[in-house]
Amino acid sequence: MAAATGCAAGAVPAGYTALAVKFAERQHSHHCLLVKEHQVREGADTAHPPRRTLFVLNVPPYCGPDSLSRLFSRCGHVQSVDICDKPGPGEKKDKLASKFFDHKTLKGFQVAYVVFRKPAAVQAAKALSQEGPLLISTESHPVKTGISKWIASYEASIVDPKELKAEVDAYMEDYDKKVAEEKAKAATEEGVPDEEGWVKVTRKGRKPGLPRTEAANLRVLEKEKQKRARKELLNFYAWQHRETKREHIAQLRKKFEEDKQRIALMRAQRKFRPY
Amino acid sequence: MAGSPEAAEEAEQGPEQGSEPPAGSAVRRGKRAAPAAAAPQPAKLSRAELYRPPTSEELTQLKETEDLFHSSLLRLQIEELLKEVTLKEKKKKKIDSFLHEINNLLSAIPETPETELTDQAWLSEDVKVPFLQVPFSVKGRFRFVPPAELKVVGSYLLGTCVRPEINVDIAVTMPREIFQDKDNLNQRYHRKRALYLSHIAQHLSKEKLFGSVKFAYMNSNHLKPILLLRPQGKDEKIVTVRLHACPDSDLFKPSRFYPSKNNVRTAWFMEQSTPKEGTTEPPTPHYNNSILCDTVMLSHLHFLSNAATDFPGMKDGLALLKVWLNQRQLSKGLGCFSGFLVSMLVAYLLMKRKIVKMMSGYQVLRSTLQFLATTDLSVTGISLAKDADPSLPVLDDFHQAFEVVFVDPSGLVNLCADMTASKYHQVQFEAKRSMEILDDRMVDGFQALLMTPKPMLRTFDHIFHLKHVSKLQGTCKKMQLLNELMDWGGNYVAAALPFVVSLLARGLSQRAQLVAHSLPQIPEWPIDAEPPKHKDVGPLTFGLLFVPEFAASTLEKGPQADHPEALEFRTFWGEKSELRRFQDGSICEAVVWEASTACQKRLIPEQIIRHLLKLHADIPESSICYTGALLESVIRTGKEAGGTGEEAMVSVVCSYDDLSRKLWNLKELPLTVTAVQGVHPALRYTDVFPPIPMKPIYSFHNRSKHFLLPSEEKPCPAYITPLKIICHMEGSGQWPQDKGAIKRIKAAFHLQLAELLRQQHQLVCRPAVTHTDVYKDGYVFRLQVAYHREPLILKEVVTPEGMLKYQDTEESRQLELETLHLPYLTSSLHGLQQQHPVFGSTSRLAKRWISAQLLSDSISEECVDLLVAFLFLHSAPFTPPSSPQVGFLRFLNLLATFDWKNNPLIVNLNTGLTDSDCTEIKNKFVAARSRLPVMFLATPKDQWSSMWTRERPSAQILQRLVLLASESLRALEEQLMDPLSDQDVKMVFRPPLDFYDVLIHLNPNQIPRLLESVDRPVKSVCRGVVKNSSAMNILFPVVDYDPVQLYLQELRNAFDDLALFFYDKHGGEVIAVLWKPLSFQPQPFKVSSMRGRKVTTLNNELVCIPNVEAILEDFEILGEGLVKSVEARTEKWTI
Structure with missing residues (x-):
């Protein structure tokens, strides 16, 4: 285990401890998990309470929450494992999270927060660096990779229509209720002045206002412009004639100048050799 | 004008x-x-x-x-081009002094005593007579006397020679005293001429002045050897001085050489002792013409210099015309449209006042092309002779003797004597095409006309080679061309060629708009070598340009059986002709060619050519090397040699049409279906391997309820592509206006569609959240519901002032691409396929090549489709391809030569862009270049954003593509043009692997698309499917399951910042990995950049480096069961 000690005892950034980890007994080389006690600068990170949480860096792609939890369970009882893309405060678990619609696929190397029940376990986890590499997949708890994993995920991708339908129906019911509530609220506010006496003009009612969108604003501007253009007289005064002629020559000159420039560029690239 | x-x-x-x-x-x-x-x-x-x-x-x-001009750009470009091709003053001086020295040397050559013509012992051993003396014995005596006159003639004096090949022609007038009476007979003049030159060569070869002294045939006509002199040292490339020996202009009586006269006696030519009694000698027009040419050299010079005085535009115009001819490979070889010829043509137009002396070079070019395009010299010849001398032969006499007629000022010489009618038609065709290009404001005429080379391979739809020209001897015998053979001095290639070409032209008259041949060319040779034989012209190449509508028809309908022409038809087609009764009741002679698939139909011209050449020209099939469809083998589907997938594509589209009808007519759907649009490449005919109807074998798979699952013990099941279809639903107030809710409603629609299709049409479906898979006719269609306002809702942003704004987000852009732009592109390209039947196959070849080079994931399929569409829509200076192979070659050329950095590629689909639109795109492109993708494609619906190339390819990949394309093109053209080598065109479809750092070898059993690989596996594995489309099926097959793609995705997810992964998705057995050099540099420790790295100390500093050993093992772990071995190829990553 010379390599293992090399990883563990070698260079480690301040505050971190390196844990060697490999997939199974078969492999020769290992990755280094960098772990440290999770610290929060300000505010309370409720999902990852300080002192009890171990911050793990460089978690290999085949190492899921279950494996991590198993790896660290020998240091103490693991309360939860949270794997995410990059370090950040733990999000509140959304109660609406659905099996079908909010897929979060983990990609590549991750960071993880392992929350223990007791702070002592964090120190115990750090001490693991003295031992040989940890194994992610063991005979008792094999981790599926490759073909077997893909077949499993293919199987998982088959949706049960009834379940899906039930979920959609439930969501839509909620949504409809919400929309109805908003509508009712808007209806009650319709035409009622607020405390300063302002009345909100909506698109409904007898005198609908303009919609407040960018497109509508642009449309109005365009219309104004057209109106102005219609009023203008072209080719009426002699100076207008002169102007257009001058403008025409200027256009030609500009084009000529552009062409000359392009030629110069082409010449620089030696584009005129027909052989 | x-x-x-x-x-x-x-x-x-x-x-x-x-x-x-x-x-x-x-x-x-x-x-x-x-x-x-x-x-x-x-x-x-x-x-x-x-x-x-x-x-x-x-x-x-x-x-x-x-x-x-359309713009000042063209004028400036032409000025630049002229600067490039004209001879520089400095070089002119050098050439002049060189000529001066030659002049001195030539007059100093000593005389020789008179000997018999056949006694050539006086000539030293190191000079061989540059003439094929067959038969050898000939009467006459020869001695060398120094030239009577030396005169520079031709383009150098007129100042119209163009680089890169500067030739100066010197006419060496042989003195009268070396000639005798009757020297016009039996090649005596030609042999004297050759001996005269060999004596000069013998003397000049000793001089130090020359870098090389060589012989060549003038325009590859073996009756006319010339001596080539090049200066010593670094000036050798500057100039070639060509010595032409010629007689005094009044040495021979002109009337002896009228086209109907004979000057080669049959008895002499056949080496018979006494002439046969009572036979008339045949006319020898080409022989006569070859002598006459020499007598009028000086007068032609005078004529041309008269024309060129006070006419500066002529010089420029001729330079442009010569460049034009050069680019089309028309100006070299036997029967070429030489620079001299084009000068005479301009002089003719001047005489006829179609050109006036005030015209500029560009106008001269235009007028000349216009004349060529509209005049067929093979039917109505022209003459420069001013006053009609009644004794001179008339144009009709010339037409009798020659195929193309253009008579010189003396009224005796046909300047186009050696040209075949086919060659002239090619010139005419090119001129026509060029005029179209010049009149089209959308095309860069300068680039198309003058700067683009048109080699035969890329010009013609099909090419075939006559491997051994010696077989043409048999042709001469079969066609009884003894007279022509005598006329051509035994040159069987030149004698037989016009007949062979006209034979083919007749056989292909409906199918081909042009049947062209390469010009026989004989390279120059050192003076101590024997002169090249007729067979040394190498293989002859023929090119066919098809009429797309008729090229592939299987029937050749002849005249009615009782008509007199029927006999002629029968003799022409031989046994193939048979009587057939047609639907209108007529009974006609007809030839029916056997072909069932589109690919075989494209090769009907090959059948015709092989048949006709065998029947009429005695050329065995083995000497014909037909390279029309060699490349198509890489897009063959299935194991049998049959089709290239066009038929499979059509049946997919039929099934799709049926499904869309069913969708429109579905009952009980809360909202109606407004449109059904396909987006899968197969639905625009550009899928490399179109899906084939499949029925799974149940025992091969595991099961879960109604679905089949891949089994771990068995090989991976065959890949079934889901054919994606967008199903637009009616807009309605019932749609929610919230993105989460829309997603749910769409899922509900997918469920309901599946249910209704099952109930009303008994189709097996597999609903999912984002789509519904439908198993129909052995195909799997993937329906995706779309709501037209959804992208807008995704874009909605409310500004702090409460204003509603629309802003592109990644999600909305993706959705728009899928539901709006891709369906539109698919239908546009579907339309293009209807106009150009080989568009699909060309695009498939192109994609197959890209994927074979492991780059298919680095460039989007739509981008390749558009590039190929460009070839069809903007084919100038070519014609739109009518065979996949030529399309593919042009694709490679486009990729290799287009200047991506400075130009946008504008694909004018459905001619939706006007001239001014294009200019605007170009100008905006220049202004915003640095912010735009490296490869910029503009289409009418996508003028500014180049949506199909926005993310891919990257600059490095594009560079690699360009490099690979130019290498592949070079290798391919070399092979296709060399019929004598064993042609392994698949070579360009085998990628070079030595360039990559790591190779991951895969287990063939787990590659579902193994059969699509370039070199098919010998052993095939059972994939758990049978070809079938009819059977009703209850269990849903395994769809879109490709372990290799899943593996690649995991690899890219995990190691995206460390390496690039390349794979040929069509059955590749290896994944090539390239480390990113930048990420292999040691970096300081950062929490966010630890992925897959390890920490070490370097110079007492903590740094991160990739943990390569562990990563290599990760490759194996992630692909458990799929990966056979991981081969680390270099030690590049040791840090």
Whole structure:
């Protein structure tokens, strides 16, 4: 285990401890998990309470929450494992999270927060660096990779229509209720002045206002412009004639100048050799 | 014809006077612009400069460029080109002094005593007579006397020679005293000429002045050897001086050489002792013409220099015309349209007042092309002879003897004597096409006409080679061409060629608009070598340009059986002709060719050619090397040799049409279906391997309820592509206006669609959240519901002021691409396929090549489709391809030569862009270059964003693609043009692997698309499917399951920042990995950049480096069961 000690005892950034980890007994080389006690600068990170949480860096792609939890369970009882893309405060678990619609696929190397029940376990986890590499997949708890994993995920991708339908129906019911509530609220506010006496003009009612969108604003501007253009007289005064002629020559000159420039560029690239 | 003489005058004067001040500034500007060439800037003129009062010269010049040329760009480009091709003054001086020295040397060559012509012992051993003396014995005596006169003739004196090949022709007049009576007979003159030159060669070869002294045949006509002299040392490349020996102009009586006269006696030629009694000798027009040519050299020079005086435009025009001919490979070889010929043609047009001396070079080019395009010299010849001398032969006499007629001022010589009618038609065709291009404002005429080479391989739809020209001897025998053979001095290639070509042209008259042949060319040879034989012209190449509508028809309908022409038809087609009864009741002679698939039908011309050449020309099939469809084997589907997938594609589209009808008519759907649009490449005919109807074998799979699952013990099941279809639902107030809710409603629709299709049409479906898979006719269609307002809802942003704004987000852009732009592109390209039946196959070949080079994931499929569409929509200077192979070659050429950095590629689909649109796109492109994708494609619906190339390819990948394309093109063209080598065209489909750092070898059993690989596996594995489309099926097959793609995705997810992964998705057995050099540099420790790295100390500093050993093992772990081995190829990553 010379390599293992090399990883563990070698260079480690301040505050971190390196844990060697490999997939199974078969492999020769290992990755280094960098772990440290999770610290929060300000505010309370409720999902990852300080002192009890171990911050793990460089978690290999085949190492899921279950494996991590198993790896660290020998240091103490693991309360939860949270794997995410990059370090950040733990999000509140959304109660609406659905099996079908909010897929979060983990990609590549991750960071993880392992929350223990007791702070002592964090120190115990750090001490693991003295031992040989940890194994992610063991005979008792094999981790599926490759073909077997893909077949499993293919199987998982088959949706049960009834379940899906039930979920959609439930969501839509909620949504409809919400929309109805908003509508009712808007209806009650319709035409009622607020405390300063302002009345909100909506698109409904007898005198609908303009919609407040960018497109509508642009449309109005365009219309104004057209109106102005219609009023203008072209080719009426002699100076207008002169102007257009001058403008025409200027256009030609500009084009000529552009062409000359392009030629110069082409010449620089030696584009005129027909052989 | 452009304008009146006045306008032309302005054209002439314009550039010299008017443009002086701006031209000067242009040079300065140009110099400043040149170093900054990397980043072109839009031109800017100050206000004062733009609006200053114009001088009258400037006005005329501006006006003239506007009227005459489409833009001043063309005029400037032509000026630049002329600068490039004309001879520099400095070199002219060198050449002049070289000529002077030659002159001195030639007059100093000693005389020789008179000997018999056949006694050549006086000639030293190191010089071989540059003439094929067959039969050897001939009467006559020869001695060498120094030349009577030396005169420079031809383009050098006229100043019309163009680089890169500068030839100076010197006419060496042989003195009268070496000739006797009857020297016009039996090649005596030609042999004297050859001996004369060999004696000169013998003396000059000793001189130190020359870098090389060689012989060549003038325009590869073996009756006319010439001596080539090149200066010593580094000047060798500058010039070739060509010595032509010629007689005094009045040595022979002209009447002896009229086209109907005979000057080669049959008895002599056949080496019979006594002439046969009572036979008339046949006329020998080509032989006569070859002698006459020599007698009029000087007078032609005078004629041309008269034409060129006071006519500066002629010089420029001729230079342009010569470049034009060179680019089309028309100006070299036996029967070429030489520079001299084109000069005479311009002189003719001047005489006929179709060109006036005030015209500019560009106008000369246009007028000449216009004349060529509209005049068929093989039917109505022209003559430069002014006053009709009644004794001279008339044009009809020339037409009797020659295929193409253009008589010189003397009224005796046919300048186009050696040209075949087919070659002239090719020139005519090119001229026509060029005129179209010049009149089309959308095309860069300069580039298309003068700068693009048109080699045969890329010009013609099909190419075939006659491997061994010696087989043409048999043809001469079979066609009884003894007289022609005598006329051509035994050159069987030249004698048989016109007959062979006209035979083919007749056989392919309906199918081909042009049957062309390469010009026989014989390279020069050292003076001590024997002169090349007729067979040394190498393989002859023929090119066919098809009429797309008729090229592939299986029937050749002849005249009615009782008509007199029926006999002729029968003799022409031989046994293949048979009587057939047609639907209209008529009974006709007809030939039916066997072909069932589109791919075989494209090769019907091959069948015809092989049949006709065998039947009439006695050329065995083994000497014909037909390279029309060699490449198509890489897109063959299935194991059988049959089709290339066109039929499979059609049946997919039929099934899709049926499904969309069913969808429209579905009952009980809460909202109606407004549109069904396909987006899968198979639905626009460009899928490399179109899906084939499949039925799974149940026992091969595991099961879960109604679905089949892949089994771990068995090989991976065959890949079934889901054919994606977008199903637009009616807009309605019932749709929610919230993105989460829309997603759910769409899922509900997917469920309901599946249910209704099952109930009403008994189709097996598999609903999912984002789509519903439908198993129908052995195909799997993937329905995706779309709501037209969804992208808008995704874009909605409310500003702090409460204003509603629309802003592109990644999600909305993706959705728009899928539901809006891709369906539109698919239908546009579907339409293109209807106009050009080989569009699909070309695109498939292109994609197959890209994927074979492991780059299919680095460039989007739509982008390749558009590139190929460009070839069809903007084919100038070519014609739109009518065979996949030529399309593919042009695709490679486009990829290799297009200047992606400085130009947008505008694909004018459905001609939705006007001239001014294009200019605007170009200008905006220049202004915003640095912010745009490296490969910029503009289409009518996507003018500014180039959506299909926005993310891929990257600059490095594009560079690699360009490199690979030019290498592949070179290798491929070499192979296709060399019929004698064993042609392994698949070579360019095998990628070079030595360039990659790690190779991951895969287990073939787990590669579902193994059968699609370039070199098919010998052993095939059972994939758990049978081909079937009819059977009703209850269990849903395994769809879209490709372990290799899943593996690649995991690899890319995990190691995206460390390496690039390349794979040929069509059955590749290896994944190639390239480490990113940047991420292998040691980096300081950062929490966010630890992925897959380890920490070490380097110079007492903590740094992160990739943990390569562990990563290599990760490759194996992630692909458990799929990966056979991981091969680390280099030690590049040791840090």
